[in-house]
Amino acid sequence: MSVDNQASGDRIAADENAVRLASEHWARAHREHDEASAARLMAEEFRASQWQSVDGALYLTLHFGGSIRIDDYVTSVESVAVRADAAVVTGRRHLVGARAGREVDTEQLVTETWVRAGAGWRLLALHASERVEEPRRA
Template sequence: MQSFFAEWPRAEQAGDVARLDRLLTDDFVGTGPLGFTLPRPAWLARFGQGLRYDDFSVEDLQPHEHGDTAVVLGRHRQTGSFGGAPIPQVLQATHVLTRDGAGWRLAAMHMSFVAGTPGAPPLPAGAGGREPVDGV
């Protein structure tokens, strides 16, 4: 699994659609922080539609393996733009991976804003002014 999380962020940052094509399952679906879902073809097409990363990493990985399936929590730290507009700099994500003969592949992902971080909505009223997790 470590090799997947070394390769996948590099492919995302580079916009390497050929490498991402190998790293996603055929029925992959990604859910963005605003609730939209992208099936595999739309996920791969994002770079041709204006997505550009200056930096992309996944940190604070918390894997939960169950046979040939793993649910991995992690934090995306990224800078870049989509169609010229800046993207959120920090997202919390749940990654669902499956292992096959080629190694680990990403089957699904759900991303969420981290309130109070650049590009995310502000902390909601009544949140008690709590600081974001890990200072971000």
């Protein structure tokens, strides 16, 4: 392997680790009800689609303003793909709490899109969907 390829591989690995850490901080902000930390991790153009499509301000209002109660928020990252100043994280999330007055205990598939911002990474887009078991074949 050439020195240039080694350096490139090292940069990609460092970026993947930084994005993985940012994703962990995002989950921790939700578990700890830390709106300020979540807001710092969001890109200005942040969009989320879960139960509805929302911008950053509405996301913070819903998740930290009382409409959605989060008791536990655990994400397991399955893959991180980095290309230049963008990264995509895929994984699973276990979410426990309440939404619209109903208790929630759900497994979700999650896709996070992160962009490099200065020396760190910011969450640009978040999509979560309920995990559905595949039907068993006879």
